[in-house]
Amino acid sequence: MDRFCGSASLMIVSDLDFTMVDHLDPDNLSLLRFNALWEAYYRQNSLLVFSSGRSPTIYKQLKNEKPLLTPDITIMSVGTEIMYGESMARDDDWEKYLNHRWNREIVTEETAKFPELTPQAETEQRPHKVSFFVEKIKALEVIGALTELLEKRGLDVKVIYSNVTALDILPKRAGKGQALAYLLKKFEANGKVPINTLVCGDSGNDAELFSIPEVYGVMVSNAQEELLQWHVENAKSNSNIIHATERCASGIIQAIGSFRLGPNVSPRDIKDFQKCRAEIFGPSHEVLKFYLFYERWRRAEVEKSIEYMKSLKLVLFPLGTFVHPSGVEQPVDHCIEAMTRLYGDKQGKQYQIWLDQVSSAQVGSDTWLVKFYKWELSGEERHCCLTRVLLSSKSEVPDGFTWMHMHQTWLDGSAPKELTTWLF
Numbered sequence: 001m002d003r004f005c006g007s008a009s010l011m012i013v014s015d016l017d018f019t020m021v022d023h024l025d026p027d028n029l030s031l032l033r034f035n036a037l038w039e040a041y042y043r044q045n046s047l048l049v050f051s052s053g054r055s056p057t058i059y060k061q062l063k064n065e066k067p068l069l070t071p072d073i074t075i076m077s078v079g080t081e082i083m084y085g086e087s088m089a090r091d092d093d094w095e096k097y098l099n100h101r102w103n104r105e106i107v108t109e110e111t112a113k114f115p116e117l118t119p120q121a122e123t124e125q126r127p128h129k130v131s132f133f134v135e136k137i138k139a140l141e142v143i144g145a146l147t148e149l150l151e152k153r154g155l156d157v158k159v160i161y162s163n164v165t166a167l168d169i170l171p172k173r174a175g176k177g178q179a180l181a182y183l184l185k186k187f188e189a190n191g192k193v194p195i196n197t198l199v200c201g202d203s204g205n206d207a208e209l210f211s212i213p214e215v216y217g218v219m220v221s222n223a224q225e226e227l228l229q230w231h232v233e234n235a236k237s238n239s240n241i242i243h244a245t246e247r248c249a250s251g252i253i254q255a256i257g258s259f260r261l262g263p264n265v266s267p268r269d270i271k272d273f274q275k276c277r278a279e280i281f282g283p284s285h286e287v288l289k290f291y292l293f294y295e296r297w298r299r300a301e302v303e304k305s306i307e308y309m310k311s312l313k314l315v316l317f318p319l320g321t322f323v324h325p326s327g328v329e330q331p332v333d334h335c336i337e338a339m340t341r342l343y344g345d346k347q348g349k350q351y352q353i354w355l356d357q358v359s360s361a362q363v364g365s366d367t368w369l370v371k372f373y374k375w376e377l378s379g380e381e382r383h384c385c386l387t388r389v390l391l392s393s394k395s396e397v398p399d400g401f402t403w404m405h406m407h408q409t410w411l412d413g414s415a416p417k418e419l420t421t422w423l424f
């Protein structure tokens with residue numbers, strides 16, 4: 001949360017399943033579009049918050065399956081657990097606050113009286129969340145009876161029904177909306193309320209996010225009936241909430257544009273940077289642009305033209321040295337030769353690159369040190385390198401930079417077992 005001084009220019013609070021992540025899209029195209037947009041223009045001065053019904057265990061599973069960025073804040077288990085940063089440091093004050101009129105044993109005792117309720121996996125049973133599956137036709141009746149029973153036993157609970165199947169029992173003070181309200185209050189106390197906040201969701205447990213005052217909201221095009229119904233009944237006149245026409249992460253990008261919250265053209269939407277320049281360029285945009293070109297080169301999605309090779313020679317400083325993650329130093333002309341050879345070697349294959357946590361610092365009047373995690377997915381294999389690049393703006397490339405040096409280190413456990421065609 002203290003990555004930068006002052007207020008975040010935008011805070012995105014997004015659900016994961018079927019909002020940030022489209023499980024019907026095996027190529028994750030909308031997520032990769034969002035990732036490139038976020039890292040190019042927002043990472044440096046904005047906050048990314050994931051708010052999911054998942055427990056930390058199954059959130060980590062999703063992270064291993066999908067190209068998810070590292071958020072600044074992770075709200076897990078339907079707003080009952082708040083964690084900060086890459087290390088996911090827990091907010092213990094939040095969990096203490098949730099103890100008010102909550103008793104897990106009483107909840108399990110009372111719910112056992114309902115044969116209609118099927119417990120969810122053990123990993124999803126959390127200190128402040130007890131979770132079941134229930135059929136839609138029985139849900140309303142169960143919710144009513146259960147709430148009454150638990151109230152009689154002195155508890156103050158909230159029962160949330162999502163995705164036409166999941167039923168969660170939480171302390172009344174918990175939930176995605178309450179967790180966001182708590183965060184906003186914390187920012188206010190530090191004089192750091194984000195300038196704009198955009199909440200994004202698709203199902204019942206996201207409804208609370210949309211009732212927080214002064215936030216923009218997007219219900220993605222594929223939103224569930226239960227959320228759309230909630231919207232009709234509770235927030236129809238609120239012009240700060242839209243129902244996107246695009247699915248999942250593409251719906252989030254659409255909302256950024258509709259509410260004019262900042263740049264909304266993902267670098268992935270620009271097919272040729274030589275013909276169509278970005279509105280804003282900087283060190284973050286530069287590294288995104290380079291790796292997009294590299295991905296397209298390997299996939300033969302750009303032409304193998306002399307023009308491109310010429311501009312590559314202008315971008316990479318001829319006396320520069322690139323330290324491969326294996327530790328071997330490579331002179332720049334070797335890298336360019338290798339890249340020429342690799343043209344199209346991933347054509348028609350699954351091959352995707354995304355960058356995470358791009359940060360840059362100006363270290364001289366015209367030099368920047370850029371640091372990021374570079375991920376490469378090739379078929380079934382995923383590898384990642386912590387990458388540091390020294391960029392100079394004294395460039396012969398218009399609106400561009402010269403890459404002076406690069407140093408890569410395998411992320412723990414991410415090094416390939418055999419030799420690969422990892423070049424940069």
Ligand SMILES: [Mg+2]
Nearest residue numbers: 015017202203
């Ligand atoms: Mg969802």
